[in-house]
């Protein structure tokens with residue numbers, strides 16, 4: 445995935461379900477095309493196949509399970525999302541934490557399938573530890589700021605700076621994103637200045653009254 449990037453996690457909000465989700469995905473595609481900037485989306489799991497077919501922007505799963513294909517009812521495997529053309533997956537999101545060993549194995553499985561991995565972390569120490577598994581991206585998001593009104597770039601800029609420094613020291617190829625409370629172009633600008641190669645956000649776009657205006661503002665600082 446090209447950077448800098450605005451990655452939008454649609455979570456399971458009503459504003460990103462069904463027709464509203466389809467409209468938002470279309471809007472992301474349009475703004476990416478019009479601006480020439482990189483936007484990726486992680487739609488609701490039930491929309492993955494549809495959006496992968498409809499939109500060229502990178503489509504990510506919000507989670508995949510570390511299980512084998514076959515008699516594993518109700519799970520979503522890396523192979524499943526690969527087979528429908530997804531670009532990659534989030535792993536270990538704050539709202540869907542998994543064991544470190546599962547993180548390691550999922551990164552490895554996804555790498556073998558050429559799927560891009562975004563491993564979410566809660567702080568700089570965890571960013572460093574998970575960067576050693578060599579995902580494509582670490583996305584650091586202090587859990588207490590997720591869904592709130594204060595951006596991580598304002599509330600805890602040191603978490604981003606420290607994550608970038610610690611990740612790059614041991615795993616220079618791993619890119620760092622940041623998220624939690626990111627709302628506008630100013631937050632994106634600050635994230636980039638702090639060394640991140642983009643942001644991962646949700647409510648700032650999904651719950652916005654004018655989603656197009658927010659998307660345009662976000663990409664304006666890339």
Ligand code: G3P
Pocket residue numbers: 453537538585589590591592623624625626644645646647648
């Ligand atoms: O995955 C992105 C996320 O957890 C941040 O959410 O609503 O604070 O942008 P939000």
